Amino acid sequence: MYQQRNRRGYATPVDTFMDCGIISRKVYDDWRFGKIPYLEKCCNGNLKTLSFALHEMRTYAARNGWKSSLCFYKKWGTKKKNGQGRKPVIPLRFSKSGNPDIEKQYSTHFVDTEKIKKLKEKMLDE
Numbered sequence: 001m002y003q004q005r006n007r008r009g010y011a012t013p014v015d016t017f018m019d020c021g022i023i024s025r026k027v028y029d030d031w032r033f034g035k036i037p038y039l040e041k042c043c044n045g046n047l048k049t050l051s052f053a054l055h056e057m058r059t060y061a062a063r064n065g066w067k068s069s070l071c072f073y074k075k076w077g078t079k080k081k082n083g084q085g086r087k088p089v090i091p092l093r094f095s096k097s098g099n100p101d102i103e104k105q106y107s108t109h110f111v112d113t114e115k116i117k118k119l120k121e122k123m124l125d126e
Contacts, residue, residue, distance in 0.1 A: 001060055001110065009116035011061070012071070012109045013054060017043065022053070031092065034075045038093040039106070054105045061110035069109045 003019070004011035017023045027042045036042055043050060061068065075090035094106035 001057060005066075005110075005112050005115055009113075009119050010066075010069070010109050010111040011057070013057060013106050014039070016053070016057060017050075020053070022050070032073075032076045034077070034090065034092075038096050038098075040095050057110065058105075058108075064112070066110040066112045069111050070104060071107050071109050073107055 001011035001016055004015055014023070014028060018025060018028060022043050022045050023039065027036065027039075030036050031039050031042070040047065040050065045053075058068075073092040073094075075092055093103065095102045
């Protein structure tokens with residue numbers, strides 16, 4: 001989380017899972033394209049491990065004063081094709097159960113507003 005925050009000002013559970021080896025980039029991409037029905041299915045770890053990781057992320061973010069921001073994850077590859085209009089937006093699932101509380105934990109990003117402000121200032125100076 002710390003490295004993500006330094007790089008872009010926020011951290012996400014999915015990126016943290018990739019950083020820790022809980023999921024691979026290929027698994028993530030397959031899930032985003034809808035090839036995997038829910039992300040937990042392909043995680044390297046059991047539900048207790050995932051729950052612990054999510055809890056630790058929330059605790060770390062709260063301790064450092066980061067804000068929670070709910071993100072909507074949708075299936076990739078749903079843009080217009082051949083001018084025939086837009087395909088419907090398909091939400092992605094993280095958990096087998098689809099429980100809204102669990103889905104919310106997975107899709108919450110943690111934002112360090114001060115770091116983002118500094119990153120924006122740095123970009124303007126360049």
